[in-house]
Amino acid sequence: MVKKAEHIIVGISIGDLNGIGGEIILKTFEDARMLELCTPVIFANTKVLSFAKKSFESTSNLHGIDQIDQIIPGRINVLNVWRDQIELKPGESDENAGKYAIKSFVAATQALKNNDIDVLVTAPINKYNIQSDEFKFPGHTDYLAQELDGNALMLMVQDNLRVGLLTDHVPVNEVASHLTEALVRQKIETIRQTLIQDFSINKPKIAVLGLNPHAGDGGVIGREDKEILLPVIKKMFESGTLVFGPYPADGFFGSGQYEKFDAVIAAYHDQGLIPFKTLAFGKGVNYTAGLNKIRTSPDHGTAYDIAGKGIADHNSFKEAVYLAIDIFHSRAEYAEISRKPLKIKEKTGYEK
Template sequence: MKHAEMIKLGISIGDLNGIGSEIVLRTFDDTRMLDFCTPIIFASSKIINFLKKHYKLSLHFQGIDHPSKAIDGKINVMNVWKENVKINFGEEDTTVGEYAFKSLEAATSALKNDDIDVLVTAPINKHTIQSEKFNFPGHTDYLAKELGGDSLMFMITDNLKIGLFTDHVALKDIASVITPELIEKKISIIQQTLKQDFRVEKPKIAVLGINPHSGDHGVIGKEDEEILKPTIQKIRDKGDLVFGPYSADSFFGSKNYKNFDAVVASYHDQGLIPFKTLSFGRGVNFTAGLSKVRTSPDHGTAFEIAGKNEANINSFKEAVFKAIEIFKAREEYKVLTENPLKKQGRKI
């Protein structure tokens, strides 16, 4: 478990025409952030210098050619490329998308090789980043392929955690994608991440229905009766605290979510609309189920305000703090599972 060394926090710069670079640099323009981690931004010194001047920031950084050269107490810029990149804030640009991928690819490689401890990703444009090397609907699927494991989009705050059975899946395909096997796999990932990453010994999980009113006993669709309910019961028969399906329209307004450690939504907007409404811009996207820790802010590139120095940095800052907290919790969990008597307060 890391004590003497600072946690090395890698950052992929995202789409340079969006707000990603602004939220990254403005977060670490506050030098107090350097007390919590050693940031390593995967980009280039040239581009960071341009952005520093554009946003009129006072931050000081040093360019490095390998994460091992990073210095604690400094902002480190890993030079992934040396050439100039033309930035046109607010515009979609496939060339800029290529550099977003170069940053992500280098940061992911460093994470795989333990050259960094955690990864925080700035927003990408899911259209312009597409290429032969990146043919994924988003970060989550790419990282699952590179790092191995079954990934799950897990939206988190201190008081609300929402996982998804399906994330970037077209609405018309949802019902056919949600199978008993998928339900069991996703709930298992959530249970494990609550234990190892959030220190919840016996997780209590709520599941939202697929159809309006959870199908009203089959009147509005049969998926809840035929797929969700029997699978949830099968999981409960094993002794796990999993409940539902609950009608999604009233679940959050009634504050029922406060009775659970996590909630599982059937599809993207069913979970993210209430999450973003309740999290007030401080939510974090955590990729659960992977061997490494990756977080990101809960928003996109926001081209409409890019380059204007108007972006809210709160979600990105929270993503930094959550990555650090999860890394420490996971290291602690490893110690406890390797030495179970420590959990009981006994000396080994």
């Protein structure tokens, strides 16, 4: 049975306590219409959110709870993951703030695994101050890849612009060594499947960007495009996947060529995210595709320079909530269609 909109439970991790996480979360749900779309549950502490309320003229009424089954639809629920007194220092990178950001994220992820929440939206963290003996991951995506089933892939989304990555948080001088036939095939297949089940695109068209300048110029400027990317693309195309490339990356976005495709796969982080953020910054969403659960986040970081000033733009976070809900519905519809038996008509015209 498909859930009613207001019954979709959106779990939210607070992000870096000294960043803009609390502010953009509260600003998103200041609009009462958002509470008609879903029921938010913020994994943090009511005192942290009350502190965030002071940074702007917030009218939010917070409903503090200690257990997930105490959620009230139509309210901004705050699940108290901790009761400790924390000194907040807006705008500062602090090890303690990173520790509690991870407490929030780990608790929210566990709730997602347990089906206590339907989707997860994560506020920005600082990848440096979250590191500890208990948490040694470059960021959200890598931890989710360990905890959830599937093959995680970073997919940046803004309306019909979707940019995925073959490699994400990998140093540039190591990118080429990570590109293998198996990896490229897996990423293309992950993108294809997510476009079908999460974005309701029946026959998605996918473009792959070359690793080297001019996509290697036939092997003159690096051989990875000719020897790794091109053979995989050809094989998958011949098997029925509408994948094309590799394309020279420099003019692909500026020429508007990306508009001809349902998704673009970049070879490495900045090759994909620089054009994406140039075109969509402040409205884009980071979606972790390929997993059995749904997680989205805004397309920006902790924004220490404006933290605590009440001037943060919450639109990207709001879009992350919208996208998570949309994908939840798309997956439900896809699962429903997949369960229905194919109806075959005989010459009489009667359905079997």
